[in-house]
Amino acid sequence: MTLAALLAFAGTTLLLVLTPGLDSMLVIRHSVAGGIRAGLATIAGxxxxxxxxxxxxxAGLTALLTASPVAYDAVRIGGAGYLIWMGVSALYKSFRAGKSTVDDAADQPLRPLRALRxxxxxxxxNPKVGVFFISLLPQFLPTTGNNTGWAALLVGIHLGLCAAWYPVLAVVGDRARTILRQARFRRILDRVTAGVLVGLGLKLALQSG
Known part of the structure; x- marks a missing residue:
């Protein structure tokens, strides 16, 4: 593997990491709900x-998952159901908080262990994460020899970029807590997040392998 290939992979991965997605949304929302500790726990998870x-x-397991429509669909439907459940729960809590004179979210901040989970x-x-690796890594690996070490290096680069960028989002979410944790803004945030989660869940459920 050449330095050019490593730089190309790093550049491609950086663009993907910086693109707003489910992970970045969770980091920001959990940082607002539970502070920097919840945000960092979300990143760790x-x-x-x-x-x-x-x-x-x-290890080649994702290739097997991709080759088996039944296994892939089982994981996909499970992930879609989980996202929709989180979205519906957030939507329900936002309307429940709107009917109450007490800000339940403020009284019960998100615990780091729950954010980690x-x-x-x-x-x-989310099987798309596995498919991402199985489709991207081979493009940057040597065509001969044992590629396990190189694959591990590329994975390390990807995780390193995530570990460098997501804490920035956690800090942003934590600094915005004073405003966003007000009842009005919190309800808006919960409803927007709920819509995104349900939308992603439905998209995942309707996509084929």
């Missing part, structure tokens, strides 16, 4: 889930 898919890709589950139940 996201990285752990991504690392699991990366390890599966390197959400980050892991959201990624593990």
């Amino acid at each position: 996201t990285l752990a889930g991504t690392a699991l898919w990366a390890a599966a890709s390197v 959400r980050g892991i589950v959201t990624n593990v139940l």
Whole structure:
């Protein structure tokens, strides 16, 4: 593998990491809901889930998942159901908070352990993460010899870029807490997030392998 290939992979991955997506949305929302600790816990969960898919890709398990429509659809539908459930829950809580004189979200901030679990589950139940690795990595790997070490290096670059960018989003979410945790803004944030989650869940459910 050449330096040019490494730089090309890093550049491609950086663009993908900077593009707003489900992970970045979760990091910001959890940072608003639970502060910087919840945001960092979400990042840890996201990285752990991504690392699991990366390890599966390197081991060839993702290729098997891609080749088996039944297995792929099972993971896909499970992930879609989880996203829709989170979206509907957020929507329900936003209307419930609107009928109450007490800001329940402020009284019960998101705990880091829960944020960690959400980050892991959201990624593990999204087969598109695995397909991303199995489709992208081979384009930057040597065509001869044992590629396991190089694949691990590319995965490390990807995780490193995520680990460098997501804390920035966590800080932004944490700094915006004073405004966004006000009842009015919190309801808006919850409803926008709910719409995005349900939309992503439906999109994942309707997509074919």
